[in-house]
Amino acid sequence: MVAVLALFTPLLLVASSWATPxxxxxxxxxxxxxxxxxxxxxxxVVDGGAVRFTVRYATANRWQPSVVAxxxxxxxxxxxxxxxxxxxxQDSSVENSQPTSEDCLSVILYVxxxxxxxxxxxxxxxxxxxFIEGSATGPGLDGSKLAVATGSIIAVVQYRLGVLGLFPPNxxxxxxVKDVINSLQFLRQTLPSFxxxxxxxxxxxxxxxxxxxxxLLGTPSAQxxxxxxxxxxxxMDFGLLSTTTQSSLQAAFTKSLNCSSSTPTTSAxxxxxxxxxxxxxxxxxxxxxxxxxxxxxxxxxxxxxxxRPCLDGTLITSPLDSTHSYPSVNKPLIxxxxxxEAGNAIYNYNAFPDPLPGSAFEPVVEATFGQPRTQQIxxxxxxxxPTSGNLAIDVRPQIEKLGTDYIWKCSSWTFARNWIAHGGxxxxxxxxxxxxxxxxxxxxxxxxxxxxxxxxxIMLLFGTAPNPTSAQAAVTTEIQARYKNFxxxxxxxxxxxxxxxxxxxxxxxxxxxxxxxxxxxxxCTPTFWGATPQYDYQVFNE
Ligand SMILES: *[C@@H]1O[C@H](CO)[C@@H](O)[C@H](O)[C@H]1NC(C)=O
Numbered sequence: 001m002v003a004v005l006a007l008f009t010p011l012l013l014v015a016s017s018w019a020t021p022x023x024x025x026x027x028x029x030x031x032x033x034x035x036x037x038x039x040x041x042x043x044x045v046v047d048g049g050a051v052r053f054t055v056r057y058a059t060a061n062r063w064q065p066s067v068v069a070x071x072x073x074x075x076x077x078x079x080x081x082x083x084x085x086x087x088x089x090q091d092s093s094v095e096n097s098q099p100t101s102e103d104c105l106s107v108i109l110y111v112x113x114x115x116x117x118x119x120x121x122x123x124x125x126x127x128x129x130x131f132i133e134g135s136a137t138g139p140g141l142d143g144s145k146l147a148v149a150t151g152s153i154i155a156v157v158q159y160r161l162g163v164l165g166l167f168p169p170n171x172x173x174x175x176x177v178k179d180v181i182n183s184l185q186f187l188r189q190t191l192p193s194f195x196x197x198x199x200x201x202x203x204x205x206x207x208x209x210x211x212x213x214x215x216l217l218g219t220p221s222a223q224x225x226x227x228x229x230x231x232x233x234x235x236m237d238f239g240l241l242s243t244t245t246q247s248s249l250q251a252a253f254t255k256s257l258n259c260s261s262s263t264p265t266t267s268a269x270x271x272x273x274x275x276x277x278x279x280x281x282x283x284x285x286x287x288x289x290x291x292x293x294x295x296x297x298x299x300x301x302x303x304x305x306x307x308r309p310c311l312d313g314t315l316i317t318s319p320l321d322s323t324h325s326y327p328s329v330n331k332p333l334i335x336x337x338x339x340x341e342a343g344n345a346i347y348n349y350n351a352f353p354d355p356l357p358g359s360a361f362e363p364v365v366e367a368t369f370g371q372p373r374t375q376q377i378x379x380x381x382x383x384x385x386p387t388s389g390n391l392a393i394d395v396r397p398q399i400e401k402l403g404t405d406y407i408w409k410c411s412s413w414t415f416a417r418n419w420i421a422h423g424g425x426x427x428x429x430x431x432x433x434x435x436x437x438x439x440x441x442x443x444x445x446x447x448x449x450x451x452x453x454x455x456x457x458i459m460l461l462f463g464t465a466p467n468p469t470s471a472q473a474a475v476t477t478e479i480q481a482r483y484k485n486f487x488x489x490x491x492x493x494x495x496x497x498x499x500x501x502x503x504x505x506x507x508x509x510x511x512x513x514x515x516x517x518x519x520x521x522x523x524c525t526p527t528f529w530g531a532t533p534q535y536d537y538q539v540f541n542e
Contacts, residue, residue: 228333338430
């Protein structure tokens with residue numbers, strides 16, 4: 001979902017005094033903290049109980065593949081190690097408060113004190129934002145508390161967004177995916193200098209960041225770079241773009257830039273010079289137009305997130321779904337969703353009347369799904385819509401549940417079952433407690449109506465919810481303890497904590513995070529979503 005209202009006060013990273021003296025061997029305990037790496041000296045600053053290092057991990061010319069950095073350099077020409085990196089170019093939103101720059105391939109490391117004495121794990125966090133917005137400095141993403149709580153290095157990475165990352169007019173694809181892979185290569189080389197053990201490396205992300213994780217799970221060349229993965233609220237219904245859809249969208253975008261050789265006399269060099277001379281504002285405006293038109297260019301693009309990684313067959317070779325042959329897999333995964341993933345979309349922007357009468361249910365479903373999925377959904381009992389009698393009820397709760405199910409919950413559960421069937425393991429969870437993310441602050445259903453909306457898990461995981469309630473603090477404590485054990489020992493069940501049962505091919509045993517027991521299966525049974533009504537990736541990508 002795209003957040004459009006800027007109500008958030010930017011998170012300020014305030015360096016407090018260093019409570020426990022950092023004991024990195026041979027390093028000063030006060031002032032700037034330096035670490036020698038194979039690519040030069042890194043300088044960090046105290047951030048909460050951790051030390052924060054910011055670095056440019058790669059460089060890239062516009063619409064060219066990125067190249068791994070060979071020197072340790074502060075981003076954007078900064079000389080102050082406390083400076084935060086510029087975000088990748090994007091429209092303004094609550095997901096980013098930094099200046100933007102095409103020089104944006106930065107990663108922020110939060111190194112816990114234990115790193116000096118132990119070989120600690122690392123978790124790379126890939127931010128969300130529908131592949132068009134977000135940054136490593138987005139709300140709640142300061143990893144210092146998570147680093148201390150998990151005894152792990154938390155690395156928060158940026159990658160090129162939107163058309164700059166995924167639709168190069170020269171016909172390439174997946175530049176943004178290659179950016180993240182380059183960050184893994186850079187970290188592999190440099191983490192040992194910070195006490196990181198490269199074999200204990202987990203990739204994690206939320207929303208489109210989790211979609212990026214999924215893309216990396218389908219990338220053979222990336223498999224040796226991480227041992228486990230965590231997916232928060234991946235909108236799995238969308239799937240990867242097919243090469244056909246990607247080419248159609250890319251061609252429309254390229255045409256809109258008016259640079260390509262419209263006559264035989266326009267040379268490739270002239271076109272390239274034209275692309276490089278385009279102001280960012282022109283590119284972002286063309287991207288906005290593409291977003292609006294994508295579903296009419298190719299319905300497979302979908303209405304929500306048309307710019308996304310592509311199943312190119314060379315870098316990414318599997319969508320890890322039922323539409324293609326499935327590779328054998330073995331990595332452990334954690335897959336979670338939140339109770340009301342679609343809450344923002346359904347209750348925001350006055351998207352639907354209040355109340356939405358029961359008579360509107362079927363037309364809304366039909367507009368979204370077309371036939372025959374509409375009949376399958378409306379004739380099932382899962383969404384509890386009356387077919388006769390009193391239709392004067394508000395059916396927004398049913399529409400919200402439907403959206404949550406097909407885009408996130410059931411598609412994630414289907415993914416988990418497939419993953420296990422082909423050799424992997426997974427633990428599935430569902431958050432029923434959240435911390436309202438700034439993008440949801442203007443939606444009463446999310447902010448005060450009890451809805452646990454998309455992104456409301458982020459600050460619980462990072463331990464950055466302001467003034468947490470005891471229920472929020474309890475979820476933070478549980479999830480950080482479980483992640484600590486998972487990151488270090490591939491085990492989500494630390495001793496003394498209730499057992500989180502692994503998913504099986506027939507029952508994903510989704511643990512309720514913030515409540516008790518397992519989440520109700522409802523429409524996410526193996527015989528309904530994905531089997532009767534199909535996901536978009538099944539409809540469009542088979
Ligand atoms: C491309 O040309 C069309 C038609 O002249 C114009 O409307 C559009 O603004 C141009 N786009 C750019 C990026 O200059």
